[in-house]
Amino acid sequence: MSDTKEIPIKNFDFIVKENLARQLFDHFPEALMLIDSDGTITDVNETCNAWIGYGADELVGLHVSKIPFLTKKGKLKALAQFTKRIGGSEVEPYELEVTDRKKNKKLALIRASIIKDKAGKPLIDFVAVTDITQLKANEQEVLSRTEEIRKLNKLMMGRELKMYELKAAIQAGEYEKIKPKLESTDPWVENYFYQMVGEPFKHTKLNIKTVIKRLFAIILFNTKFQVLLGILLGIIVSFTLSTYLVSGLTAAFISGTFSLLLTFFVLAFLINLQKDVQNRYQDNTINVLLNLLSDLTEEKEYEQIRGKSILENIGESIVITDEEGKITYVNPYFENIFGQTSAELAGLDFAEELEIYDEKGNLLPVYERSDSAAITAKNQQLKGMMNVPNNKKIAVEIHAAPIRVQNQYHGVVRIIHDVTEEYLLNQQKDDFFSIASHELRTPLTVIAGNIDMILQGYGKSKLSKSDTELLGDVSEASERLISMVNDFLNVSRLDQGRIRTDIKEINACEVVESVIKELEPLAKEKGIYLKYACPEKEIRVLADLGLLKEAVINLVGNSIKFTSEGGISVEQSIEKDALVTRIIDTGMGIAEDKQSKLFNRFEQAHERTLSREAGGTGLGLYISKEFIKLMNGDMMLEKSELKKGSTFKFTLPIVKSKESR
Amino acid sequence: MPKVLIVEDEVLVSRMYQKMVESEGFEVQIASNGVDGIQMAKDWKPDLIMMDVMMPEMNGVQALQTLKEDPEISHIPVIMLTNMSGEHDAELALSKGASQFWVKKDLDPKTLKENLLEVLDTNTKK
Numbered sequence: 004m005s006d007t008k009e010i011p012i013k014n015f016d017f018i019v020k021e022n023l024a025r026q027l028f029d030h031f032p033e034a035l036m037l038i039d040s041d042g043t044i045t046d047v048n049e050t051c052n053a054w055i056g057y058g059a060d061e062l063v064g065l066h067v068s069k070i071p072f073l074t075k076k077g078k079l080k081a082l083a084q085f086t087k088r089i090g091g092s093e094v095e096p097y098e099l100e101v102t103d104r105k106k107n108k109k110l111a112l113i114r115a116s117i118i119k120d121k122a123g124k125p126l127i128d129f130v131a132v133t134d135i136t137q138l139k140a141n142e143q144e145v146l147s148r149t150e151e152i153r154k155l156n157k158l159m160m161g162r163e164l165k166m167y168e169l170k171a172a173i174q175a176g177e178y179e180k181i182k183p184k185l186e187s188t189d190p191w192v193e194n195y196f197y198q199m200v201g202e203p204f205k206h207t208k209l210n211i212k213t214v215i216k217r218l219f220a221i222i223l224f225n226t227k228f229q230v231l232l233g234i235l236l237g238i239i240v241s242f243t244l245s246t247y248l249v250s251g252l253t254a255a256f257i258s259g260t261f262s263l264l265l266t267f268f269v270l271a272f273l274i275n276l277q278k279d280v281q282n283r284y285q286d287n288t289i290n291v292l293l294n295l296l297s298d299l300t301e302e303k304e305y306e307q308i309r310g311k312s313i314l315e316n317i318g319e320s321i322v323i324t325d326e327e328g329k330i331t332y333v334n335p336y337f338e339n340i341f342g343q344t345s346a347e348l349a350g351l352d353f354a355e356e357l358e359i360y361d362e363k364g365n366l367l368p369v370y371e372r373s374d375s376a377a378i379t380a381k382n383q384q385l386k387g388m389m390n391v392p393n394n395k396k397i398a399v400e401i402h403a404a405p406i407r408v409q410n411q412y413h414g415v416v417r418i419i420h421d422v423t424e425e426y427l428l429n430q431q432k433d434d435f436f437s438i439a440s441h442e443l444r445t446p447l448t449v450i451a452g453n454i455d456m457i458l459q460g461y462g463k464s465k466l467s468k469s470d471t472e473l474l475g476d477v478s479e480a481s482e483r484l485i486s487m488v489n490d491f492l493n494v495s496r497l498d499q500g501r502i503r504t505d506i507k508e509i510n511a512c513e514v515v516e517s518v519i520k521e522l523e524p525l526a527k528e529k530g531i532y533l534k535y536a537c538p539e540k541e542i543r544v545l546a547d548l549g550l551l552k553e554a555v556i557n558l559v560g561n562s563i564k565f566t567s568e569g570g571i572s573v574e575q576s577i578e579k580d581a582l583v584t585r586i587i588d589t590g591m592g593i594a595e596d597k598q599s600k601l602f603n604r605f606e607q608a609h610e611r612t613l614s615r616e617a618g619g620t621g622l623g624l625y626i627s628k629e630f631i632k633l634m635n636g637d638m639m640l641e642k643s644e645l646k647k648g649s650t651f652k653f654t655l656p657i658v659k660s661k662e663s664r
Numbered sequence: 665m666p667k668v669l670i671v672e673d674e675v676l677v678s679r680m681y682q683k684m685v686e687s688e689g690f691e692v693q694i695a696s697n698g699v700d701g702i703q704m705a706k707d708w709k710p711d712l713i714m715m716d717v718m719m720p721e722m723n724g725v726q727a728l729q730t731l732k733e734d735p736e737i738s739h740i741p742v743i744m745l746t747n748m749s750g751e752h753d754a755e756l757a758l759s760k761g762a763s764q765f766w767v768k769k770d771l772d773p774k775t776l777k778e779n780l781l782e783v784l785d786t787n788t789k790k
Contacts, residue, residue: 444747445674446676448747448768449677452677452771452773456683456773459774
């Protein structure tokens, strides 16, 4: 063997080649066998000898039907397969039982093929015999493990059910009712009962039926008892037998019955003793510990199985990264949606590998997508677009949560929620509202504008008094329609977060003054007062001019609407770092039960919602409050009394002084 | 008679403005989009332009920018008209050289003449 190594590969001659082939043949890790076309074994390699204990000296010259290490059936099968092969049929690999020289049974996988000459005539059958004994044993073990896990799962399901029932019963305050149902031989459930109820699980009074039931359950499920019972039965049988041999049949019958009964009572006693011991957990630390230990391992295994099956079957994409931001797992749903498998992605950086874009298609910066961003509270939710196969993009909402075990950071788990449908719907809604804003407002503006022109004498002909009145009503109605459309649009813009704010330093006094000036005619018309005086020369606040004005118009306008005697005064004061503006009216007031709903959408405190006087969509206060909130302030009803009036107030952050800024 | 060019894509609206402005003694022409508006400003040489912000193809702010970049017509004062009380659009338009910014629904026929003359006046003073 060693000389062949010294021969340079270049100088292969026929002999060397033959030598090499021989060595390959002999040392091939599987048992090999050559059989000629008559079915006679012509060669066997050394592995065959090493593995089965039969060498070339014994096997060469034997017919294939007489192979000594095969069983009778095996010999027939070998012959049949050989005949098939030689006849030209394809033969699938097959398994055979092998008995080696030392009489050990082994399992072999037989693969064979026919080597033919140039004319296609079969020359020799080349047979490889693989030892699959260990493989089979492993397979068997996997199967039995699976079966164990299945059983465990079933057991845990039963426990879950009982726990669930118990929980529900406790919540309903009637766990006594459920107690008989919980009867079990499972200490785990009783332990749980103890934790939940705070008292040991006491079994219902013993009667013959429950004892037999429990006995059977224990015989069926408890291996320790099975052994004990076996021993006891053995003793009884031998005792009875010996009594029979010594004293005859009657005595044997009596003693046998007695000892059986005795055994039964001993068992019943033991079972109850065990129950008792389990119930007195405090007194039996070792027992409790043992129980706990077995529970813990079972529970852990169960948790793992449960966790895994959740991950694999949930209809959401899940990505798990390790502490370095490298992907360790993606679930099958993710694989389906994104067309990349766990194996392909494992070990790759999440932020680099999975690109997330904003709505406009710009790639979000890596730091926003990385794990460090995901573990800061601010970025636990991320919205964006992600690539999927076929050059498509889907809208996603990514929820990320750090994995911590005892304060140790172990990476991030992300749930990628496909929101494409919602996204498209929202887009349609946006589109609809922007179309509505243009299409609804334009005709309304034209109606209002043209009527105003006619009313103000654009036409040559003079209008009669009743014409003027009619047109006046049309004008008012169209004004109201415009403001309603504006309300709806404002709400939809608020919903979509599309209100842009331009917060800067403005003089709050000026804003209120301009509103008062605008609404004064309305108040005058109703014969009520409208008072305002700025407490200082100017009060500078941080606000958006347009939004603030709209909110103030709304509040003051509302007060005018609901006040018919007395009037409205607007007061301002500085409290802490905020400007507080109060709108105090002497109007009809708001009933207590309506006060809490005041700032909800479509809510009007008064029943006369659709009366001409009140008018409106019921969105005004909601919009105003949201506007003020957008400017970092708040709005509320300070007090209100029916028939005496209401005080609304809102706050806005003030600009302190030039130096402190 | 001062000449006012109204650039507005919505016929109903432009016709309404035309009547309003004409009744105050101005001469009025209408363009229905930004591109036409710029062409008409060059050909007709109005004294003042009223321009809608929201228009298809070339929007008002783009048209305004083009106008102000053309030395031939950059001196003409422009009043921007909008549907919404958008302070942002107003600021943007003013920064691009608009003289004033009017919200359509606040447009009052009673004060229209006064306001138009004010814009013309300020511009000639410059």
